[in-house]
Amino acid sequence: MPIAKCEFLAQCDGKMRIFDDLHRRIEEILPSAGLDDTVTKKGRITMTWRMQGKTAVITGGASGLGLEFARRYIEAGMHVALADRNRDSLNAAEQELTALADADVHIMAEQCDVSDADQMQEFCDAVYTKFDAVHCLMNNAGMGLPVGAPWESRDALQETMAINLGGVINGCHSFIPKMLEGGQSASRIAMAPGI
Structure with missing residues (x-):
């Protein structure tokens, strides 16, 4: 299911389990993608690369x-x-x-x-x-x-x-x-x- 559809369902239909599942999956793959410091705020995920000086x-x-x-x-x-x-x-x-x-x-x-x-x-x-x-x-x-x-x-x-x-x-x-x-x-x- 596309992310946009997941967000739509989470926000409009109250099916937070879809968003929670998506969020959990994203958190699982972030370390392997070189990303860390995941912060969730109002359903949005902010990712910070530790790339200072690059x-x-x-x-x-x-x-x-x-x-x-x-x-x-x-x-x-x-x-x-x-x-x-x-x-x-x-x-x-x-x-x-x-x-x-x-x-x-x-x-x-x-x-x-x-x-x-x-x-x-x-x-x-x-x-x-x-x-x-x-x-x-x-x-x-x-x-x-x-x-x-x-x-x-x-x-x-x-x-x-x-x-x-x-x-x-x-x-x-x-x-x-x-x-x-x-x-x-x-x-x-x-x-x-x-x-």
């Missing part, structure tokens, strides 16, 4: 889910490197995150089109120049599907696929070899584009 890379990090993850990683004491193709949003995100960060947490924000393999490699090289290692790669950059049927606008569909699929491929191709070279046992690789 580095997270987030593509599409200037807004939406990417920016929210950046906030969370900064709260956990992680350095954050953001990539986004929208310069204005990227500047605003960098200012916000810098204001949130402690003095020993560093923020990096680079304009990058993830669909361009050369730009992604340049971003990767810049990240490794600034930070010694990457511990978390979040290939988050993505865009919604074009309006209308996919066959109506070939260019729009190709752009969507270049970002949503090509961006993940480019991110993995650029970062994963270096992450493996570094032997970082805490590496996390997330892919969350809007495919």
Whole structure:
């Protein structure tokens, strides 16, 4: 049963046993996922990584889910490197995150089109120049599907696929070899584009 349906049943039908079962299962898997310090508040579970001083890379990090993850990683004491193709949003995100960060947490924000393999490699090289290692790669950059049927606008569909699929491929191709070279046992690789 999807989590959203479990939460709906728990809140609307009063079937708390469904939520309790889900909560228990999540608590069982958290230690193996490198997460600890589980706190439950009003039916929501907050997870904190003990990742202070580690580095997270987030593509599409200037807004939406990417920016929210950046906030969370900064709260956990992680350095954050953001990539986004929208310069204005990227500047605003960098200012916000810098204001949130402690003095020993560093923020990096680079304009990058993830669909361009050369730009992604340049971003990767810049990240490794600034930070010694990457511990978390979040290939988050993505865009919604074009309006209308996919066959109506070939260019729009190709752009969507270049970002949503090509961006993940480019991110993995650029970062994963270096992450493996570094032997970082805490590496996390997330892919969350809007495919």
